[in-house]
Amino acid sequence: MVDEGTAVVGRDAELARVFRAVDPQSADPVLRVLGDLGTGKSALLERAARRAEAGGGRVLRAAGSESESSLAHSALHQLLRPVRGEVAALPERQRAALRDVLGEGPATSPGPGLLLVGVAVLSLLSGLGERGRPVLVVLDDAQWCDRASLAVLSFVAGRLKGEPVRLLIGARGGGHLPGFDRQVPTLTLGPLDEAASHRLLDLRPDRPAGHTRARILDQAGGNPLALWELARTDTAPEAGAGLPPAGPLPLTARLEQLFAARLTGVPAATGRALLLLAAMDSADSATVLPAGLPPAGAAVWAPAERAGLVRSAGGEVRFRHPLVRSAVYQAASPGDRRAAHRVLAGLLRDEPDRRAWHLAAASPGPDAAVSAELERTADRA
Ligand SMILES: Nc1ncnc2c1ncn2[C@@H]1O[C@H](COP(=O)(O)OP(=O)(O)OP(=O)(O)O)[C@@H](O)[C@H]1O
Numbered sequence: 001m002v003d004e005g006t007a008v009v010g011r012d013a014e015l016a017r018v019f020r021a022v023d024p025q026s027a028d029p030v031l032r033v034l035g036d037l038g039t040g041k042s043a044l045l046e047r048a049a050r051r052a053e054a055g056g057g058r059v060l061r062a063a064g065s066e067s068e069s070s071l072a073h074s075a076l077h078q079l080l081r082p083v084r085g086e087v088a089a090l091p092e093r094q095r096a097a098l099r100d101v102l103g104e105g106p107a108t109s110p111g112p113g114l115l116l117v118g119v120a121v122l123s124l125l126s127g128l129g130e131r132g133r134p135v136l137v138v139l140d141d142a143q144w145c146d147r148a149s150l151a152v153l154s155f156v157a158g159r160l161k162g163e164p165v166r167l168l169i170g171a172r173g174g175g176h177l178p179g180f181d182r183q184v185p186t187l188t189l190g191p192l193d194e195a196a197s198h199r200l201l202d203l204r205p206d207r208p209a210g211h212t213r214a215r216i217l218d219q220a221g222g223n224p225l226a227l228w229e230l231a232r233t234d235t236a237p238e239a240g241a242g243l244p245p246a247g248p249l250p251l252t253a254r255l256e257q258l259f260a261a262r263l264t265g266v267p268a269a270t271g272r273a274l275l276l277l278a279a280m281d282s283a284d285s286a287t288v289l290p291a292g293l294p295p296a297g298a299a300v301w302a303p304a305e306r307a308g309l310v311r312s313a314g315g316e317v318r319f320r321h322p323l324v325r326s327a328v329y330q331a332a333s334p335g336d337r338r339a340a341h342r343v344l345a346g347l348l349r350d351e352p353d354r355r356a357w358h359l360a361a362a363s364p365g366p367d368a369a370v371s372a373e374l375e376r377t378a379d380r381a
């Protein structure tokens with residue numbers, strides 16, 4: 001996978017479009033970036049976010065994840081966590097609604113309605129923006145986002161004209177996002193053309209050549225993730241297996257297999273750390289990372305970094321791609337997976353919702369205590 005700072009090739013028009021979209025002066029406050037797995041949505045979103053930050057803006061980020069897609073408001077929780085201190089300045093009903101959504105106030109039953117939460121999020125964001133720093137909200141992997149957050153963000157998106165707030169959404173596939181108007185301006189990423197695919201391969205330190213290059217180009221079909229990863233497989237000694245034969249498997253499955261093959265080469269301690277990382281959610285990471293996982297830079301991560309499975313960014317260890325996470329999780333035995341969830345539940349004693357979720361994942365069958373905790377969680381949602 002391409003490291004931070006590596007050039008984005010063959011996407012000049014697309015980059016210009018996302019940069020325009022995050023310009024606080026732009027006419028369209030919302031842009032949706034769609035495309036298949038590995039086409040470069042996250043890479044473009046990241047460039048846009050960095051540009052906004054460099055221009056003095058404030059960026060709020062969230063990414064949907066498969067495990068959180070049924071957890072109401074989990075994406076909003078991620079987005080607003082860094083600015084939760086600002087909630088105090090909102091009018092009382094809005095404040096109470098947001099505290100409820102963020103799991104901070106006393107749980108109300110039924111929870112606050114969409115309209116009230118939407119208005120509260122809009123006031124919060126525009127209030128932040130009016131204090132001199134335009135706000136950019138970046139929602140990646142929106143296809144896995146929980147419905148409740150999507151509904152709120154869609155409400156907000158429809159009311160951003162004239163506000164110092166921009167919204168950038170990345171989602172897999174060419175389809176429709178539940179709750180979002182089909183008319184939302186959309187940028188679709190297709191495959192890279194042949195010249196750009198060559199340029200991407202030229203960025204690799206080992207620059208595959210000749211027959212190998214031709215096979216990689218053929219198998220990747222212009223998909224940037226596939227280009228990068230197939231090239232690595234063919235040339236990196238620790239990657240083990242060579243280029244997989246072009247078989248009937250779809251690209252996603254082949255890439256997942258390729259990541260799984262790299263796992264077999266890492267030491268046991270590294271494998272355990274990877275499984276913990278795979279079993280946790282973004283919502284856990286703020287609490288769990290410092291308590292339960294070796295810090296970025298620790299020796300245990302080095303083999304995984306060398307094998308292209310994780311990278312350190314901003315003092316955190318992250319999977320290089322969501323497919324690595326699923327490869328790690330799928331490769332573990334059910335018993336090891338349950339053990340990882342048990343460890344995480346133990347680290348999340350102060351967060352009942354997250355803890356209940358991990359306890360459920362840690363139990364082999366229905367368990368009375370777990371059901372009770374999950375019911376309590378459902379009451380809070
Ligand atoms: N145009 C490009 N030039 C160079 N590298 C690229 C380009 N597009 C993507 N990449 C690299 O390819 C890899 C996959 O890209 P990215 O993760 O952004 O894809 P994605 O569309 O977000 O995929 P997913 O749907 O799985 O989230 C990343 O390492 C990224 O840096």
Ligand SMILES: [Mg+2]
Pocket residue numbers: 041042043140141170
């Ligand atoms: Mg992505």
